[in-house]
Amino acid sequence: MSTTRLQEVLVCFGKKKQADIATAQVAADMWRFSKLNAALANPKLATENDAEEYGKGHEFPTATFKTAWDVGATLEKYLSAEIGAWAVAFALGKVVKSGAGPYVYTCTPLMPAAGDAAELPYLSYVEQIRPGAGVVLDRQAVGMAVEGFQITVGSGPGRANSKISVELVGSGKVIDTATGITMPAATTEKLLPSASLTLSINGVDYVTNKNIVSLETGWKNNIRMDAGFFPGSGFQTPGDGSTGAIRGRLEFGNRVGNLKFVARFMNGSDEYTKLKAQTTGTAVVTLAYDANNSLQLTWQQVTYSVVEIAETDQILTVAVECLPMYHVTNGILTAVGKTVVDAICS
Amino acid sequence: MNEPTRVWMRPPWGCGEPKEVEATPEILSPLMTAGWSQCEPPATEEEVTTNVHD
Numbered sequence: 016m017s018t019t020r021l022q023e024v025l026v027c028f029g030k031k032k033q034a035d036i037a038t039a040q041v042a043a044d045m046w047r048f049s050k051l052n053a054a055l056a057n058p059k060l061a062t063e064n065d066a067e068e069y070g071k072g073h074e075f076p077t078a079t080f081k082t083a084w085d086v087g088a089t090l091e092k093y094l095s096a097e098i099g100a101w102a103v104a105f106a107l108g109k110v111v112k113s114g115a116g117p118y119v120y121t122c123t124p125l126m127p128a129a130g131d132a133a134e135l136p137y138l139s140y141v142e143q144i145r146p147g148a149g150v151v152l153d154r155q156a157v158g159m160a161v162e163g164f165q166i167t168v169g170s171g172p173g174r175a176n177s178k179i180s181v182e183l184v185g186s187g188k189v190i191d192t193a194t195g196i197t198m199p200a201a202t203t204e205k206l207l208p209s210a211s212l213t214l215s216i217n218g219v220d221y222v223t224n225k226n227i228v229s230l231e232t233g234w235k236n237n238i239r240m241d242a243g244f245f246p247g248s249g250f251q252t253p254g255d256g257s258t259g260a261i262r263g264r265l266e267f268g269n270r271v272g273n274l275k276f277v278a279r280f281m282n283g284s285d286e287y288t289k290l291k292a293q294t295t296g297t298a299v300v301t302l303a304y305d306a307n308n309s310l311q312l313t314w315q316q317v318t319y320s321v322v323e324i325a326e327t328d329q330i331l332t333v334a335v336e337c338l339p340m341y342h343v344t345n346g347i348l349t350a351v352g353k354t355v356v357d358a359i360c361s
Numbered sequence: 362m363n364e365p366t367r368v369w370m371r372p373p374w375g376c377g378e379p380k381e382v383e384a385t386p387e388i389l390s391p392l393m394t395a396g397w398s399q400c401e402p403p404a405t406e407e408e409v410t411t412n413v414h415d
């Protein structure tokens with residue numbers, strides 16, 4: 016038998032959303048990407064045993080019970096227009112598509128108080144190694160949701176200076192052999208490099224000033240994982256209580272956004288002044304490949320929560336943590352993904 | 362960005378009539394935050410006239 020190298024792993028997942036949490040997607044609704052991290056989406060089966068039960072005559076286990084399933088995955092990638100649009104659409108949940116190619120996906124967080132759902136769109140996540148006659152791995156996690164994403168932009172010439180990490184959590188439902196999925200062709204991506212950044216925060220254009228050193232921004236849904244196991248949530252094999260429970264819903268919890276950046280500290284830098292005054296303003300982060308492929312995140316109202324004078328490579332810098340706040344009219348975050356790919360999160 | 366296209370949005374809770382708006386973040390953000398969602402354009406209803414000559 017030949018050794019299996021992890022470079023062989025193929026990953027595809029829902030470009031469109033599932034019909035509901037339990038309905039597996041077909042290949043036509045998924046797209047395939049490469050990734051940077053080695054971690055696999057390993058299903059975890061929680062078991063219990065009868066060691067502590069009385070009436071057996073001893074303290075040793077004699078039987079085990081499958082109780083519940085869990086599965087999660089993390090995607091680390093160089094940031095592209097395609098994965099960026101997909102991540103913000105599935106992480107925020109509310110999407111308006113416009114255009115006829117390129118397509119513009121305007122995404123905002125779901126607002127249950129305004130009638131929106133508390134569940135995010137679901138997708139399937141497939142991993143295969145040597146699919147076909149010599150299959151090593153072929154499994155499909157069904158009912159996954161995006162727990163959050165984190166975008167990092169740094170200084171330097173390489174692709175690693177613009178990355179995205181996406182965390183997915185799942186219902187626990189897994190097809191662990193013979194998914195029947197024919198892996199789609201790899202998606203051609205339009206990278207959004209660090210050099211394309213435009214950045215305006217609280218009234219300051221940090222790129223025009225040539226001051227920005229790095230930034231990081233993201234979103235976390237804090238999905239209520241335990242609440243997914245409710246009476247009647249279902250089993251790995253429907254109707255078979257011995258196969259372990261799965262989640263029947265994934266509702267977001269107390270969501271939170273984040274934005275922090277490091278800039279060169281110059282004469283006239285006003286971050287500390289704005290911290291003391293708790294000045295508020297918008298923060299607009301834009302990365303682009305060309306006119307048809309871009310990602311823009313607009314934090315509708317931020318103020319500074321931490322401002323520290325520090326150094327980066329022996330140059331005086333200021334590290335700023337922003338507090339994204341809810342703007343009474345525009346909400347908290349608007350993400351606009353532009354790409355030639357149709358039907359994302361549809 | 363290219364020149365904005367237009368999209369149809371329906372009001373929250375299913376109350377009220379859909380409206381067509383420019384698909385710019387400045388216009389969509391307040392609507393989406395207030396619960397408006399994208400919808401299909403309303404079907405154009407043709408006037409049906411009973412043929413009184415039958």
